[in-house]
Amino acid sequence: MTESILVNIDDKEVAVPKGTLVVDAAKRVDNDIPVFCYHPKLDPVGMCRMCLVEVGTPLRDKETGEMMFEENGQPTINWMPNLQTACTMVVSDGMCIRTTTSQVTRARKDVVEFLLTSHPLDCPVCDKGGECPLQNLTMSHGSSESRFLLEEKMNIEKHVPLGDLIFLDRERCIQCARCTRFQDELVGDSVIGFDERGRSLQIITHSDPGFDSYFSGNTTDICPVGALTTTDFRFGARPWELAHTPSVCPHCPVGCNLHINTRRSGQDGNWSIKRVMPRQNEQVNEIWICDKGRFGHHFVNNSDRLTAPMVRRHGELVETSWDVALGLVSEKLQSSNGSIAGIAGERLSNEDLFAFRNLIQVNEGSVSQWPGLLGGGDLVQKVGVGVDTDLAKLGSDTAILVIASDLSEEAPLWWFKVRQAATKLGASLDKSRAALIVANARETKLDKIAKYCVRYNYGDEVRTILALSHAVSDGNTGIMGSIAANDNDDVIAAAKAISAAKNLIIIYGGEGQSYAASNALAQACSNLLIAKGNVGKKDNGLIPVWTHCNTQGAWDMGVKPAGVSATEFVADADVILLAGADPVGDGEPLPENSFVVVSELFKTKTAISADVVLPAQAFVEREGSYTTGDRRVQRFYPALPCSENVLPDWEIFQRIANEMGVGDVSAGPAAVMRQISLQVPQYRDISYENLAAVEEQWPDIGGEDSYYGGTGFQNTGGLGVQTLSLIESGFSVSPGDVDPIGLATGELLGVPVTVLYDRGSTFVKSEIMNSRISDPYIEINVGDALTHNVTDGDMVSLILNGKERELIARVSNDVPQGAVLIPRSMDGPMLRGVVPVNINTIDHGSKE
Amino acid sequence: MTEYLLLRHRNRGEENIADLDTYLSLGGFEAYERVVTTMTPQEVIDIVKASGLRGRGGAGFPTGVKWSFLSDRFPRYVVANSDESEPGTFKDREIMEQNPFQFLEGLMICAYAAQAEVAYNYCRGEFWELTQVLESKVRQLNDRGLLGRRIFDTDYSLQINHHLGAGAYICGEESALLESIEGKLGQPRLKPPFPADRGLYQLPTVVNNTETLTNVPLIISRGPEWYKSIGTEKSCGPKIMCLSGHAKHPGNYETPLGITFRELIFDLAGGIRDDKALKAIMPSGASAPFLPASDEVLDTPLTYEDIPKIGSQLGSASIILLDETVDISWAALKTMKFFEHESCGKCTPCREGTYWMYHLLGRINSDKAEQADVDLLGEVAQQVVGKCLCPLGDFATSAVFSGIELFQQDFNLHIATAVNGKDDSNTK
Amino acid sequence: MSSNTANQTLRTRYSAEVKDILKRYPDDQKRSAVMPLLFLSQKEGLQATVSVMSEIAQILDISITQVASIVGFYTLYYSHSGGKNRIQICTDLPCALRGADDFADKVCEKLGVKLGETTEDGEFTVESVMCLAACDKAPMFQVQNGDGITYHERQTISDVQAVIEQLGNAEIDKSPEGAE
Numbered sequence A: 001m002t003e004s005i006l007v008n009i010d011d012k013e014v015a016v017p018k019g020t021l022v023v024d025a026a027k028r029v030d031n032d033i034p035v036f037c038y039h040p041k042l043d044p045v046g047m048c049r050m051c052l053v054e055v056g057t058p059l060r061d062k063e064t065g066e067m068m069f070e071e072n073g074q075p076t077i078n079w080m081p082n083l084q085t086a087c088t089m090v091v092s093d094g095m096c097i098r099t100t101t102s103q104v105t106r107a108r109k110d111v112v113e114f115l116l117t118s119h120p121l122d123c124p125v126c127d128k129g130g131e132c133p134l135q136n137l138t139m140s141h142g143s144s145e146s147r148f149l150l151e152e153k154m155n156i157e158k159h160v161p162l163g164d165l166i167f168l169d170r171e172r173c174i175q176c177a178r179c180t181r182f183q184d185e186l187v188g189d190s191v192i193g194f195d196e197r198g199r200s201l202q203i204i205t206h207s208d209p210g211f212d213s214y215f216s217g218n219t220t221d222i223c224p225v226g227a228l229t230t231t232d233f234r235f236g237a238r239p240w241e242l243a244h245t246p247s248v249c250p251h252c253p254v255g256c257n258l259h260i261n262t263r264r265s266g267q268d269g270n271w272s273i274k275r276v277m278p279r280q281n282e283q284v285n286e287i288w289i290c291d292k293g294r295f296g297h298h299f300v301n302n303s304d305r306l307t308a309p310m311v312r313r314h315g316e317l318v319e320t321s322w323d324v325a326l327g328l329v330s331e332k333l334q335s336s337n338g339s340i341a342g343i344a345g346e347r348l349s350n351e352d353l354f355a356f357r358n359l360i361q362v363n364e365g366s367v368s369q370w371p372g373l374l375g376g377g378d379l380v381q382k383v384g385v386g387v388d389t390d391l392a393k394l395g396s397d398t399a400i401l402v403i404a405s406d407l408s409e410e411a412p413l414w415w416f417k418v419r420q421a422a423t424k425l426g427a428s429l430d431k432s433r434a435a436l437i438v439a440n441a442r443e444t445k446l447d448k449i450a451k452y453c454v455r456y457n458y459g460d461e462v463r464t465i466l467a468l469s470h471a472v473s474d475g476n477t478g479i480m481g482s483i484a485a486n487d488n489d490d491v492i493a494a495a496k497a498i499s500a501a502k503n504l505i506i507i508y509g510g511e512g513q514s515y516a517a518s519n520a521l522a523q524a525c526s527n528l529l530i531a532k533g534n535v536g537k538k539d540n541g542l543i544p545v546w547t548h549c550n551t552q553g554a555w556d557m558g559v560k561p562a563g564v565s566a567t568e569f570v571a572d573a574d575v576i577l578l579a580g581a582d583p584v585g586d587g588e589p590l591p592e593n594s595f596v597v598v599s600e601l602f603k604t605k606t607a608i609s610a611d612v613v614l615p616a617q618a619f620v621e622r623e624g625s626y627t628t629g630d631r632r633v634q635r636f637y638p639a640l641p642c643s644e645n646v647l648p649d650w651e652i653f654q655r656i657a658n659e660m661g662v663g664d665v666s667a668g669p670a671a672v673m674r675q676i677s678l679q680v681p682q683y684r685d686i687s688y689e690n691l692a693a694v695e696e697q698w699p700d701i702g703g704e705d706s707y708y709g710g711t712g713f714q715n716t717g718g719l720g721v722q723t724l725s726l727i728e729s730g731f732s733v734s735p736g737d738v739d740p741i742g743l744a745t746g747e748l749l750g751v752p753v754t755v756l757y758d759r760g761s762t763f764v765k766s767e768i769m770n771s772r773i774s775d776p777y778i779e780i781n782v783g784d785a786l787t788h789n790v791t792d793g794d795m796v797s798l799i800l801n802g803k804e805r806e807l808i809a810r811v812s813n814d815v816p817q818g819a820v821l822i823p824r825s826m827d828g829p830m831l832r833g834v835v836p837v838n839i840n841t842i843d844h845g846s847k848e
Numbered sequence B: 001m002t003e004y005l006l007l008r009h010r011n012r013g014e015e016n017i018a019d020l021d022t023y024l025s026l027g028g029f030e031a032y033e034r035v036v037t038t039m040t041p042q043e044v045i046d047i048v049k050a051s052g053l054r055g056r057g058g059a060g061f062p063t064g065v066k067w068s069f070l071s072d073r074f075p076r077y078v079v080a081n082s083d084e085s086e087p088g089t090f091k092d093r094e095i096m097e098q099n100p101f102q103f104l105e106g107l108m109i110c111a112y113a114a115q116a117e118v119a120y121n122y123c124r125g126e127f128w129e130l131t132q133v134l135e136s137k138v139r140q141l142n143d144r145g146l147l148g149r150r151i152f153d154t155d156y157s158l159q160i161n162h163h164l165g166a167g168a169y170i171c172g173e174e175s176a177l178l179e180s181i182e183g184k185l186g187q188p189r190l191k192p193p194f195p196a197d198r199g200l201y202q203l204p205t206v207v208n209n210t211e212t213l214t215n216v217p218l219i220i221s222r223g224p225e226w227y228k229s230i231g232t233e234k235s236c237g238p239k240i241m242c243l244s245g246h247a248k249h250p251g252n253y254e255t256p257l258g259i260t261f262r263e264l265i266f267d268l269a270g271g272i273r274d275d276k277a278l279k280a281i282m283p284s285g286a287s288a289p290f291l292p293a294s295d296e297v298l299d300t301p302l303t304y305e306d307i308p309k310i311g312s313q314l315g316s317a318s319i320i321l322l323d324e325t326v327d328i329s330w331a332a333l334k335t336m337k338f339f340e341h342e343s344c345g346k347c348t349p350c351r352e353g354t355y356w357m358y359h360l361l362g363r364i365n366s367d368k369a370e371q372a373d374v375d376l377l378g379e380v381a382q383q384v385v386g387k388c389l390c391p392l393g394d395f396a397t398s399a400v401f402s403g404i405e406l407f408q409q410d411f412n413l414h415i416a417t418a419v420n421g422k423d424d425s426n427t428k
Numbered sequence C: 001m002s003s004n005t006a007n008q009t010l011r012t013r014y015s016a017e018v019k020d021i022l023k024r025y026p027d028d029q030k031r032s033a034v035m036p037l038l039f040l041s042q043k044e045g046l047q048a049t050v051s052v053m054s055e056i057a058q059i060l061d062i063s064i065t066q067v068a069s070i071v072g073f074y075t076l077y078y079s080h081s082g083g084k085n086r087i088q089i090c091t092d093l094p095c096a097l098r099g100a101d102d103f104a105d106k107v108c109e110k111l112g113v114k115l116g117e118t119t120e121d122g123e124f125t126v127e128s129v130m131c132l133a134a135c136d137k138a139p140m141f142q143v144q145n146g147d148g149i150t151y152h153e154r155q156t157i158s159d160v161q162a163v164i165e166q167l168g169n170a171e172i173d174k175s176p177e178g179a180e
Ligand SMILES: Cc1cc2nc3c(=O)[nH]c(=O)nc-3n(C[C@H](O)[C@H](O)[C@H](O)COP(=O)(O)O)c2cc1C
Pocket: B054, B055, B056, B057, B058, B059, B060, B061, B063, B081, B082, B083, B084, B085, B086, B169, B170, B171, B172, B173, B174, B175, B207, B208, B209, B210, B212, B213, B390, B391, B392
């Protein structure tokens, strides 16, 4: 615990931790010192000068060091001659601060006036109008008339696109540098900066595409004026006309808390999403979200959505009623004698998955997870990271090992938080840095901030962990080392860091692995954690980089990967039930003569070849819960009304069960959660009520004073609940056997990797992001490109499992020799592991 | 009257001390050798402390004390501040041209005292030619083993690099200078932490002005007592006074601290050009208040302690003389143009205030102003002063405050014209 | 996206200089070299073009925007094109007290341009600049071009004439060599 000291703010005594800034100390007693450049998540710079206050310290005797007192017994205060910036001044014992004197009031008025000398007064047409710190502070501190000559004001560009996502209004910018500091300190993508100097300072970007960062949208939240706005919200609506709904991001296993703003159109009366913003949850996403979460919601109102149940008649899918469709399904299920296979997507909510599994198991069928590429969910239930771990806060007593994951692409906010732990840039007072160890077959963005990088060949993931474990226990990698890693020294150095650390967190992903291999990897990681005693407590344990937002929930609800392709899994089933899964689209066909039922949002390839199609609600249209990779169960709420003809998945499955007489339809998702809590041990304490509970969070974001933390939103929808790992609940866990999976061989090996901006169905339909989403491509090494006569940007044909596809080839130094990186969900083939491939150049000679 | 110690010291005859052999033959680098081979860093710091040497870059901070503040982390750096961009300052350049080795020797002694193995000399970009020459001098020192590894067969190693600025006055401010070496915008950092704790690359760093460093070899070779005997008790040693503007013979005058304005201007520099009357003095370039040319002012000694008593600063002694023909509101406009151009833009009052004051002064000088504009000018200056991140903002207000206070008639003249011209503009 | 199509001029034509510059700074502080590299790039022309900036960004492993910020902040770097020679006359207060404003007007007249403009042949840009630490030798100016920066002090208008001619001729003198 940090020591606490007493300070006096406007004659009020406040106890605050040592090291607190005056502005934060005041905030704790609801004294909102106005700020522009200060942001509680960024390093203080003291440049806007809005926060000037009077500061004095107790006078001490020069010789004895004793405090001196006035006649009335009060300590004698030595007031500093100049006003001081509250955002940079650290409190000291007995410090006195005045924030209401005429000097302070005058200084605030002066700064606001200065800012307005170059700031347009276009509040009525500004997107920030109504939630603008400058506007608010002008009201409370500004003077009513302008003493500055209008003709001497600046007249500069107002609509400067910084790329496709963010617009800059140069006149409105007040040079507080919050945006550039956010990018430099917290993200490490220094792609925006200042041009010129003095009064000509202005924000520029030279990256290609402009403002090339996965976190760009956050700058619009922390911009204290309307200088930075998002392309989709600009002129879209006024903040006070919006309805607000808490939600959770459906794009990755981090589970960022969202705040969804909707508005009913004055013209057609339809509701639509106007913008998506972060909702504060310090443990999860703090006050940030990545651009995929912010802009990737537009799929919801895509015209490809299914709107009514359909059944196949005379070879054609035709619309029908729910009664007819569900009647048909239950009939088929009943007559199938248990020859049922169910496949459910990792995007479904816990309630959906629970109802789905129940329905199928009651009918003696078997279920599997889609696509179910990564193993280890059962181990995560046992030795997953301890409750209350905050990745960003990990310090020098902790080692973080990331293996087989390109974290910045797969789970951006985890990347963000791990980067924080490893750099402690930004406002963190505690500058103690965690030791980050990155193990991968290729260079990823994490390498830049890693203390140690371990390189292996694809296929050697498990052996690398075994070698590390070896080195941790006896200081050398032995024979494993030479197999696993290209460089023994790196393994030894990394092992030393692991041995030295009190805490250990292992984050494992599925890059370049089959399901079986990833299972073995998860087991090897768990064994290391167990052997070192790094399980069952905060800041220790295992974190899986799942490919979807609710993969962990699927494991928990008993919907586990089959370890084989969908084609193999359903091969003998008479009835196949698919929910949120599109195996056909991913090249895994279903048997011709089985009866196929699909519940879906879109007309996927699987849906259009099905016998019954059931339209499902999107996450913004309904309630439900997701479980994050670090086992936090979080609720989301309906933000948009939905046609009565479209149902949530859980209700669809329960209605079928009802139809068959094997269950009742629950009153709502809360009731489903009640059943879950009775049946799934880890969820025994979970209820919709406690998922909705909130407690005070620090820093205090988005209250009255949008200037302090930005316009990110306070959390009123619930912080969620992290489930205890089994070991935390008192179960004993022992290491399991690990079977190092053999290496695939071949001249060129196709390696599945994950990219953030993929062509997945929920993302590619968000048009605003289209320019950032690449055409389907593969990536190969410079040397291999030379041998195969491929240059960067060529179209090549990729031959895999005897099938041929045309894709763009990117040539790069970061790809290991012999590997062909094949991004998942990029309209390329879906790989279930590393497989030999062939590439050929396509002759375009005839083209010109 | 005086012995030259900084500019043409050693150069009794016609010797060219910018030549290494000549410099060596006249006892150059003996102090450095003595320091490196026989003294501990602490002993060097103590001698410099005892000498009373104060920084010549403007603030006049005791140099030895600054060196003793270095926090206990390594590596450390030493940086010579040769950014010299204050209007009216041109002494560091002349030192580096005439007496480069004494300056480098001072820098090297400072580096030893700070236990730094790398030193940078930050020269303003316009000193491009001079820097080429200095770089070749540094190469010579490397060749002679005075720089490099294991100097004088001790464990001490030192490397001197040059870093060129590129046209930004604010880079003379030490923390902005360090940012500039780091390849960033030259914007000042918050203080504290001071460079001695978190300087270049966040490591302990000493930043000293070129002239300050050039004093150091003298102090080592002749002793602190000798040094203290020059000048006044609180302002010891020789100082180069840069005299510009309407002096009959402008130029650098090296004198002991404590000579009076009158002695400098009339005895040494021949008085005022064309024997006009002196109207005002800007004793510290653009940054400090005007002084009226009264007897009291002229008889004030040029010291760190005396000039503040009459309302201005010694700064780096960049003394600009303004004769009776000068309109002080015009001088203020020129000054403000400089600050408006050089404001780094980091903090609001300076960024906006210098721009606004520049425009008001422009309006006044083009006879379009009213009394209210002059009043507003004073108010804007009041909004700036004491509220900025670094001293530049305060500097910018000096000419406004003192100009309006001491030379109100000059401003009034423009307003009179403006009022007279009013009908004129109405008919247009 | 950023394929390796960037300029290679510094790395091929000035590889020794680049190496020498990088040696002045610690290995993990390469960014420090951005200013010297920008000066080096001026040998090929004063303007810091996008391709120049992107090469420097690549050498130093920083973003182009970071290089562009430096170009924007410091006045001796140029993001826009101008004359081959920049004649920069100090008109700050000390020089102005000794006739610098008048002198600047005359130089402009001589070259047939206004302050800030470039001659039609693209040879000269005339600018007024802030104090250059030569106040006792006013009027004075500096010339910045591909060869660096040179001071010209205690100038008369005929001195300027000579400088202009010499700079103009320098080009002409060079051309036979270049023609080979
Ligand atoms: C705006 C500003 C400009 C400055 N310019 C210079 C300068 O050109 N040269 C210099 O030596 N010091 C300059 N200084 C002072 C430096 O910040 C610093 O105090 C000095 O280099 C310390 O060296 P000294 O102790 O030897 O004087 C400037 C300060 C400010 C605030």
